[in-house]
Amino acid sequence: MLYFIGxxxxxxxxxxxxxLEVIKQCSRVYLEAYxxxxxxxxxxxxxxxxxxxxLADRDMVEQEADEILKGADVGDVAFLVVGDPFGATTHxxxxxxxxxxxxxxxxxHNASIMNAVGCCGLQLxxxxxxxxxxxxxxxxxxxxxxxxxxxxxxxxMHTLCLLDIKVKEQSMENLMRGRxxxxxxxxxxxxxxxxxxxxxxxNRRERExxxxxxxxxxxxxxxxxxxxxxxxxxxxLQQLVSRDLGGPLHSLIVTGHLHPLELDMLRLFxxxxxALRDLKVADSSTYTS
Amino acid sequence: MLYFIGxxxxxxxxxxxxxLEVIKQCSRVYLEAYxxxxxxxxxxxxxxxxxxxxLADRDMVEQEADEILKGADVGDVAFLVVGDPFGATTHxxxxxxxxxxxxxxxxxHNASIMNAVGCCGLQLxxxxxxxxxxxxxxxxxxxxxxxxxxxxxxxxMHTLCLLDIKVKEQSMENLMRGRxxxxxxxxxxxxxxxxxxxxxxxNRRERExxxxxxxxxxxxxxxxxxxxxxxxxxxxLQQLVSRDLGGPLHSLIVTGHLHPLELDMLRLFxxxxxALRDLKVADSSTYTS
Numbered sequence: 034m035l036y037f038i039g040x041x042x043x044x045x046x047x048x049x050x051x052x053l054e055v056i057k058q059c060s061r062v063y064l065e066a067y068x069x070x071x072x073x074x075x076x077x078x079x080x081x082x083x084x085x086x087x088l089a090d091r092d093m094v095e096q097e098a099d100e101i102l103k104g105a106d107v108g109d110v111a112f113l114v115v116g117d118p119f120g121a122t123t124h125x126x127x128x129x130x131x132x133x134x135x136x137x138x139x140x141x142h143n144a145s146i147m148n149a150v151g152c153c154g155l156q157l158x159x160x161x162x163x164x165x166x167x168x169x170x171x172x173x174x175x176x177x178x179x180x181x182x183x184x185x186x187x188x189x190m191h192t193l194c195l196l197d198i199k200v201k202e203q204s205m206e207n208l209m210r211g212r213x214x215x216x217x218x219x220x221x222x223x224x225x226x227x228x229x230x231x232x233x234x235x236n237r238r239e240r241e242x243x244x245x246x247x248x249x250x251x252x253x254x255x256x257x258x259x260x261x262x263x264x265x266x267x268x269x270l271q272q273l274v275s276r277d278l279g280g281p282l283h284s285l286i287v288t289g290h291l292h293p294l295e296l297d298m299l300r301l302f303x304x305x306x307x308a309l310r311d312l313k314v315a316d317s318s319t320y321t322s
Numbered sequence: 323m324l325y326f327i328g329x330x331x332x333x334x335x336x337x338x339x340x341x342l343e344v345i346k347q348c349s350r351v352y353l354e355a356y357x358x359x360x361x362x363x364x365x366x367x368x369x370x371x372x373x374x375x376x377l378a379d380r381d382m383v384e385q386e387a388d389e390i391l392k393g394a395d396v397g398d399v400a401f402l403v404v405g406d407p408f409g410a411t412t413h414x415x416x417x418x419x420x421x422x423x424x425x426x427x428x429x430x431h432n433a434s435i436m437n438a439v440g441c442c443g444l445q446l447x448x449x450x451x452x453x454x455x456x457x458x459x460x461x462x463x464x465x466x467x468x469x470x471x472x473x474x475x476x477x478x479m480h481t482l483c484l485l486d487i488k489v490k491e492q493s494m495e496n497l498m499r500g501r502x503x504x505x506x507x508x509x510x511x512x513x514x515x516x517x518x519x520x521x522x523x524x525n526r527r528e529r530e531x532x533x534x535x536x537x538x539x540x541x542x543x544x545x546x547x548x549x550x551x552x553x554x555x556x557x558x559l560q561q562l563v564s565r566d567l568g569g570p571l572h573s574l575i576v577t578g579h580l581h582p583l584e585l586d587m588l589r590l591f592x593x594x595x596x597a598l599r600d601l602k603v604a605d606s607s608t609y610t611s
Binding site: 132144294 | 328333338343407408412414432433434436440441445448479484548590
C-alpha cells in the first residue's frame with residue numbers, strides 16, 4: 034500500500050494519530066520537499082517519528098517514481114506531504130503510476146492552506162478561484178493572476194493568493210555549466226506580493242483600464258498559518274506593502290464582498306486599531322460600514 | 323484558553339497528535355454536533371480520548387455561549403468540530419464572544435471537506451464558489467444554487483456542492499404544540515442532489531433558458547471522504563441519479579473545464595468502465611478527449 038499522508042501546517046505534532054501509526058509501520062518513508070515547508074525541519078520530524086526520512090525533491094518524484102513505488106505492492110510505503118496530499122499541489126501523477134503498477138493507495142488527509150485560511154474569519158465558501166503569484170524578474174512580469182482576482186472580485190468572491198516558492202534554483206551560469214550548485218531558497222512575502230499587485234494597479238490606471246481593486250481594497254496577510262507563531266494582518270493593499278510578517282510561508286487574500294460578521298473577524302487582525310473601522314465605498318463589492 | 327480543535331473527517335484517529343494532547347489537558351470538552359458527523363459516534367470518541375464530551379447543539383452554541391466560555395480565562399476549554407473549525411461552517415460567533423470576554427483562543431486545524439475533496443483528482447485551485455444544495459419540499463424549491471454553479475461553469479470552474487443536513491428537526495405539529503420531539507436526522511444523498519439538479523435543468527430547458535450544464539455534464543459523487551469505506555464515483559449527472567453511495571455524509575461536484583490529468587484521475591472512479599471514455603463536447607467547458 035502506498036500511503037499519502039498530510040502533515041498539516043504547523044510542527045511535528047500536527048500529523049494525525051492515524052498518520053503517525055502508519056508511518057511507524059512503513060518500510061520506507063519519503064518526505065515531499067518542494068512545494069511547502071513546515072515550521073520545523075526534517076530532523077525534528079525524524080526524531081518525533083523515530084524514523085529516517087528520504088527527501089523527495091521534484092526531480093525524484095518525476096523521474097524516479099519507480100524507486101518510490103518499489104515494494105509498495107507487497108509492503109507499505111509512505112509519502113509525506115506538508116499540508117494535505119491533495120491541497121495546493123496534487124500528487125495525481127504518483128497516484129496514477131501506482132494504480133498502473135497495480136499498487137493500492139490510501140490518502141490520510143490533513144489541513145492545508147486551502148482550508149486553514151478560514152481562520153482569518155473569511156468564509157471558505159465565499160472564495161473564488163485560487164491564484165498563484167510568481168516572483169517577477171527584470172524581464173518577466175506576468176499579470177495573469179490579476180485578471181483572475183479581478184474576475185473573483187466582480188463576482189464578490191475572495192481570492193486566496195498562494196505565494197511563490199523557489200527551491201533548488203540554479204543560477205543561469207551554474208545551469209549552463211551543468212554545476213549542481215543551488216541558490217538559497219526564496220519564499221515570497223506578503224509585502225512583496227502586495228507590492229507586485231500595487232504595481233499592476235498603477236500600470237492599469239495609467240492605461241486607464243477598469244480597476245477591480247485598488248490601494249484601498251481590504252487584504253489579509255497570513256504567515257505560518259497553524260503554527261504557534263502564526264501572524265494574520267488585515268488592512269488595505271497599500272498598508273500590507275510595508276508590513277513584515279516574519280518567516281515563511283506567507284499567503285495573501287484579496288477580499289471580495291465582506292459580510293458584516295467577516296468584517297468583525299478581520300478587525301481582530303487589523304494592522305492598526307483604526308484600520309477597517311471606516312471603510313470607504315471604494316468599489317461596489319467592498320462592504321460599507 | 324479556548325481551543326477550537328478540528329477532528330478531521332474519518333474516525334477517532336483522524337485527530338492530530340496536538341489536538342489529542344490538548345483535549346487531555348482541558349477541564350471541559352464540547353463536541354459541536356449540528357453541522358457534520360464523523361463515521362463514528364460520540365461514545366467512540368469518548369473512549370478514545372478517555373474523556374467525557376458535552377454535546378453542543380446549535381441552540382447551546384447560540385444561546386448558552388457563556389456556559390461554554392466559563393473558566394476559559396483561567397483554565398483550558400476545548401470545542402471540537404468535525405472537519406476543520408473554520409471549514410464549511412465557521413465558528414466566528416464563538417471566537418468573537420471569547421475575544422470580547424478577554425479569553426484567548428487557539429485553532430488546531432484539520433482536514434475539512436473543503437480541501438479533502440481534492441482526493442478525487444480535481445485540483446482545488448480550479449474550484450469556484452462553494453454552494454449548498456438544500457432539501458426541497460412540496461412548496462419550496464429554491465434554485466439559487468443552480469445559478470452559482472452556472473457562474474462557475476461559465477468561468478470553467480468546478481463547483482463543490484455541500485448537501486443538506488437536517489438534524490433536530492421538529493414536525494410542524496410538534497413545533498406548534500411546543501413538544502420537544504425531533505424527527506430522525508436526514509442527510510441528502512448524491513442521488514437526491516443529482517435528481518434536484520436534473521429537475522432544474524429540465525425546467526429551464528422547458529423555459530428555453532441557456533443551460534450551463536446538462537444531463538451529460540461530468541459530476542463526481544463523494545461519500546464518507548477520509549473514512550476507510552469512502553466512495554467516489556464519477557459519471558454524468560444523469561448517471562449519478564441512480565447510484566447509491568451508502569451512508570452519509572455525501573458531497574457532489576459539478577465539474578467545469580477538465581484538465582487531461584484531472585480526467586485521468588476521474589477515470590479511476592468512473593461509475594462504469596466506459597463512462598468518461600468518450601466525452602462529447604456537450605458544452606464549451608467540458609474537456610474533449
